[in-house]
Amino acid sequence: MQIYLDNASTTKVCQEAAEAALRAMTEVFGNPSSDHSVGRMANEIIKDAREKTAKALDCESQQLFFTSCGTESDNWAIINGARYNFRAGRHIISSGAEHDAVLRPLDILKNEGFEVTLLKPRSDGGIDPEKVAAALRGDTCLVTLMTVNNETGAITDILQTSKLLKAQGSKALLHTDAVQAFMKIPFSAAKCGADMVSVSGHKIHAPKGIGALYIKSGLNLPPFLAGGKQEGGKRAGTENVPHIAAFGEASRIASENFDENRARMKALSHYIRQKLSELGILTIGEGSSHIISMSMPGYQSQVIMNALDAQGICVSRSSACKKGGRSHVLEAIGLKPNVIDGALRLSISRFTTVEEIDVFIRAIAKAQLLRHR
């Protein structure tokens, strides 16, 4: 038996998405730019998928550009957003709790002379909009903050942030990495107040290697990949039709069942937190119900993780791309080293069951007993 509790790292591809990808690979395999029937059919698949993903994100199809992943969407928005808006100034605001897909592009910009202010997150990993407003300067050209933190699930109020930016007459562009928010909490790209929004397919049961960037109408963000005229000339390169088709289907299924899935995951998250609390286990923050960050100070999370893995239970220490490194998010929050070293992240999906959680809780209780023997 395998119990998968690492859905913030990636999710299982749903049947509908896999079938859409297979059809695009084996039947409608044309190049969408080709001017013949197979090409036109492939182009239709992209059009249809864009409508579905845009509907799920609550934006217009023409505002949505497919990319190769969430990381590419973040890089595009941040690097090209800052360079494009340099006339406003060369100051950027972000936070120490951002994903590496945001922090590393910021390093590139720093090397180009941009100045980056990294705000310290709240104890749950989120950022207070008032803190952003206080850090805002006349030369701030970009504010980039994630909507849902990938390690703690903490939610940052992007709409309120955008209102405070406007109230100060700021010319800064606002970008949000909504990779962990999309289809997990109520979220609208058009109404969240951001100029650019990044999402990724593999967090919502589409395959790995497909993402999208929402760009507000009127913002002429320069292309990240220059070349052909794909994606309205904004993102060159022959489109990944199978993955785009799958992303569209995964978006459709997730948005059609959003309320039901959310209610189930909320109840499950509440159940997990209650069971952990009965065991005296600390949880860090609370926001989107798909992520539960916990810590067992005095334990080494890698040891617990390996013990769980040996029983077929998959959890993670922090973000998967850390590859075993220490969590910079928990460090940025300012948690004690023993809390960070004993931290585990559970992340559930609409496929997670109560029975699976019970097995996990029993395994954790056993790990606690072994230590105290």
Ligand code: PLP
């Ligand atoms: N941003 C956040 C918050 C994430 O959790 C992730 C993936 O873990 C990414 C960006 C990167 O997305 P992708 O894996 O599609 O590049």
